Amino acid sequence: MNKLLLVISIACMGVSCTSADELEYEQYLVNGEAIYKAECANCHGQKGEGLRNLYPALKGNGALENSDKVICSIKNGISADKAKSSQAMPPNAKLFDLDVAQLVTYLNKEFGSNKDKITDKQVKMALDNCRD
Numbered sequence: 001m002n003k004l005l006l007v008i009s010i011a012c013m014g015v016s017c018t019s020a021d022e023l024e025y026e027q028y029l030v031n032g033e034a035i036y037k038a039e040c041a042n043c044h045g046q047k048g049e050g051l052r053n054l055y056p057a058l059k060g061n062g063a064l065e066n067s068d069k070v071i072c073s074i075k076n077g078i079s080a081d082k083a084k085s086s087q088a089m090p091p092n093a094k095l096f097d098l099d100v101a102q103l104v105t106y107l108n109k110e111f112g113s114n115k116d117k118i119t120d121k122q123v124k125m126a127l128d129n130c131r132d
């Protein structure tokens, strides 16, 4: 058996045969969920349900359709004067681009209507173009 076949057959020993892309996507979702639970869920809720009129629900929130804007909001926060709810969202500067990519991939999958996988390159580009 040549090396490639060996690698493929090892990758296929699990329940189903997954490609490298699918594996990476699954990894993004697992990491993204952990970041969401640690950094966002205390305000937006474990299931994205929000908290009364204090914190908006993320589940089904149309704001998720614009991933670039979501990326900017995560890193830079939403200042009280820009906020729809008059409440600010604090910036989260400590997240790396890859963290944000995994987080937004998870948000899209769990709560959004666009199921896009976001890469760290996309995060960097979005952050270079944040409006405010």
Ligand code: HEC
Residues within 6 Å of the ligand: 036, 039, 040, 041, 042, 043, 044, 054, 055, 056, 058, 061, 063, 064, 070, 073, 074, 078, 082, 083, 084, 085, 086, 087, 088, 089, 090, 092, 103, 107
């Ligand atoms: C301290 C509480 C708090 C934390 C933590 C927080 N947010 Fe927010 N978030 C808010 C508030 C308040 C708003 C509403 C701002 C407004 O009215 O525009 C908001 C708005 C948003 C919006 C825009 C929703 C809309 O309807 O326009 C998104 C997307 C979002 N948050 C995602 C996140 C993500 C992802 C995280 C984790 C990295 C996070 N937030 C962490 C409080 C928080």
